[in-house]
Amino acid sequence: MNTLYATRGSGNSLKPFLTMKQLDIPFRLVFVDVINGETRREKYLAINPAGTVPYMVTSDGRRLGESNAIAWYLAEETRLAPGTCYDRAQALQWLFFEQGNLEPFISPARFFISIVPHRRAERAEEIARWQARACQGLGILDGYLRGRDFITDSGYSVADIGVFGYTHVAAGAEIDLGQYPAVQRWMQRVTETSGFVSLSDMNDHASILLADDGIQAHAS
Ligand SMILES: N[C@@H](CCC(=O)N[C@@H](CS)C(=O)NCC(=O)O)C(=O)O
Known part of the structure; x- marks a missing residue:
């Protein structure tokens, strides 16, 4: 069975979680505590040297990091894989866009505003910059989604899952998604x-803690 290392509340962790749930792929879920620094300690770094979640160990022991890569691997040859060569390339275009123009700004702004609000003041200037950059990205996404149901013409796919991951929690970064009506309609369709x-389903899902996970360390 696949093992997914994830963190409660993480939009990146939701991507492989949602993919496996929608495809009925069985998996075990191990929660890693980011706020307490568990991703940066020896036990987790021996699993994922990059020290990030999500991370997956497949049923046959292979390892994979990066949320969109994990979701892509899980979606291959399923109904969540875009159907044509062009649609697959377009899916990749928007998954890269998400990692370059949305997630790096929404995620830290949300982290300091909503997850560790006592640390918000120390990052006030960066937060304003992150919000502005996120809004630029959301504006581009909104323009693209006008008149479209999903990211590619193949219908709902792994591309939607990847872009949804952090876009749907932008309110937690105090970004008004009402400015992006096409994004809002698309999120509703997703x-x-x-x-x-949802993220709350993931938070409540049967899981174990990293401390109780008996995996053998093997960096790759
Ligand atoms: N590009 C990576 C980003 C992963 C990432 O930064 N995850 C955050 C949680 S959403 C994390 O692990 N933070 C803890 C840390 O960096 O120590 C991906 O898409 O998987």
Whole structure:
């Protein structure tokens, strides 16, 4: 069975979680405590030297990091894989866009505003910059999604899952998604797809803690 290392509340962790739930792929979930620095300690670094979640160890022991790469691997040859060569390239375009123009700004702004608000003041200037950059990215996404149902013409796919991961929690970064009506309509469509599960479903899912995980360290 696949093992997914994840963190509660993480938009990146939601991506492989949602993919496996929608595809009925069984997995075990191990929660790593980012706030207490567990991702940067020896036990987790021996699993994922990059010290980030999500991370996956497949049923046959292979290892994979980066949320969009994990989701892509899981979606290959399933109904969540875009159907044509062009649609696959377009999916990759928007997954890279998400990692370059959305996630690096929404995620830290949300972290300091909503997850560790006592540390907000110390990052006030950066937060303003992150919000501005996130809004630029959301504006581009909104323009693209006008008149479209999903990211590619193949319908709902791994590309939507990847872009949804942090876009849907932008309010936690005090970004008003009301400015992006096409993004809002698209997010609603994503939540209506068959078997959709949310961040709170992930937070409440049966899991074990990293401290109780008996995996053998093997960096790759
Ligand atoms: N590009 C990576 C980013 C992963 C990432 O930064 N994850 C955050 C949680 S959402 C994390 O692990 N933070 C803890 C740390 O960096 O120690 C991905 O998409 O998986």
